[in-house]
Amino acid sequence: MNNTALFLRFRTGLLISALALTGLAGCSSNSKWGFPYVAPVQQGNWITEESVALLQKGMTPDQVRYALGSPTLTDIFHPDRWDYPYHYKPGYGEPITRKFSVWFVNGVLDRWEGDKQPDFQPYEEKAAATPVQESVPAQSDEFATYPVNQ
Numbered sequence: 001m002n003n004t005a006l007f008l009r010f011r012t013g014l015l016i017s018a019l020a021l022t023g024l025a026g027c028s029s030n031s032k033w034g035f036p037y038v039a040p041v042q043q044g045n046w047i048t049e050e051s052v053a054l055l056q057k058g059m060t061p062d063q064v065r066y067a068l069g070s071p072t073l074t075d076i077f078h079p080d081r082w083d084y085p086y087h088y089k090p091g092y093g094e095p096i097t098r099k100f101s102v103w104f105v106n107g108v109l110d111r112w113e114g115d116k117q118p119d120f121q122p123y124e125e126k127a128a129a130t131p132v133q134e135s136v137p138a139q140s141d142e143f144a145t146y147p148v149n150q
Contacts, residue, residue, distance in 0.1 A: 041087075041089045044072050045068065046122050055112055058108045061109075073085065081103050084099070084101065098115040099114050
């Protein structure tokens, strides 16, 4: 084998190795664009400030369940305490954890405490994170007319 053929094989092997290493570099855990895909994990109850505002002392367990939803945790050793934990681990980024508990005395709501709850629903999260610029539609004296199907 002559030197030119040997050089071409070496260069081709070097090119294939470089492409393979470039492809594997995308697999690092810090890359959002690489593999493997890391799915977000959401566990627990999503409670809002609005649902916490519905709570009042003296509510029955059914009324609390209507306001907050079914509790994620009920302890057999503490049946008068309901826990509403929430944990969200995005594929990339910092996890979010919130806790909320309610206590019943003699079958009615006595007190509640926990972390500050958000004022939006999970599907509104991206909208709540960025300010919305409202546009005012142009006013018109005429009403639009639409054909009526007969």
